[in-house]
Amino acid sequence: GAVVSQHPSWVICKSGTSVKIECRSLDFQATTMFWYRQFPKQSLMLMATSNEGSKATYEQGVEKDKFLINHASLTLSTLTVTSAHPEDSSFYICSARNRGTDSPLHFGNGTRLTVT
Amino acid sequence: QKEVEQNSGPLSVPEGAIASLNCTYSDRVSQSFFWYRQYSGKSPELIMSIYSNGDKEDGRFTAQLNKASQYVSLLIRDSQPSDSATYLCAVGAGSYQLTFGKGTKLSVIP
Numbered sequence: 001g002a003v004v005s006q007h008p009s010w011v012i013c014k015s016g017t018s019v020k021i022e023c024r025s026l027d028f029q030a031t032t033m034f035w036y037r038q039f040p041k042q043s044l045m046l047m048a049t050s051n052e053g054s055k056a057t058y059e060q061g062v063e064k065d066k067f068l069i070n071h072a073s074l075t076l077s078t079l080t081v082t083s084a085h086p087e088d089s090s091f092y093i094c095s096a097r098n099r100g101t102d103s104p105l106h107f108g109n110g111t112r113l114t115v116t
Numbered sequence: 117q118k119e120v121e122q123n124s125g126p127l128s129v130p131e132g133a134i135a136s137l138n139c140t141y142s143d144r145v146s147q148s149f150f151w152y153r154q155y156s157g158k159s160p161e162l163i164m165s166i167y168s169n170g171d172k173e174d175g176r177f178t179a180q181l182n183k184a185s186q187y188v189s190l191l192i193r194d195s196q197p198s199d200s201a202t203y204l205c206a207v208g209a210g211s212y213q214l215t216f217g218k219g220t221k222l223s224v225i226p
Contacts, residue, residue: 032212043218044160044204093159101210102148102167110159 006108139205
């Protein structure tokens with residue numbers, strides 16, 4: 001089945017530093033990947049759509065200069081949280097499809113970011 | 117604005133009972149429907165997909181779709197404490213994105 005691998009699974013960083021999260025599709029090619037954020041006891045929130053070879057599409061209210069997305073290959077998308085602050089502490093999850101637009105999204109295991 | 121509505125719960129059922137989770141959606145051209153299970157602190161995992169009206173069964177899970185009523189449900193038979201989680205309904209309408217509901221928290225009481 002479709003496997004999406006996300007790394008790291010957790011990270012602790014100091015305020016002001018940057019953190020990179022990787023999302024890989026292991027057994028399929030993904031021209032489009034999605035990045036979500038989830039705060040404790042809240043629902044999934046789509047942050048951005050990552051498109052291979054082109055700029056990401058950000059949801060309203062998400063700062064594109066703070067959350068840098070790079071989708072340089074058909075199997076890898078990265079999310080970099082720049083100049084992280086404690087309020088960026090959250091659970092970040094990527095997802096992708098391995099077939100057409102009617103197929104389900106498969107999620108990575110998520111990255112728990114804690115900014116101290 | 118595409119919307120997917122779920123009762124937030126919590127829905128409590130005794131062990132061995134049937135849990136019934138419901139979802140309504142606003143976009144009439146929706147074509148694909150999914151149920152995900154999310155344990156606390158974990159990412160969502162796909163448990164059911166359904167595309168046509170009617171029922172689809174997979175083990176203890178049955179998904180039901182009624183496009184005329186814009187309604188999709190998930191039944192869990194013989195509920196187990198390990199089924200305690202938040203269940204997310206997701207709907208696709210032919211674009212790359214899925215629209216997610218906010219989830220229903222299910223608690224199965226031993």
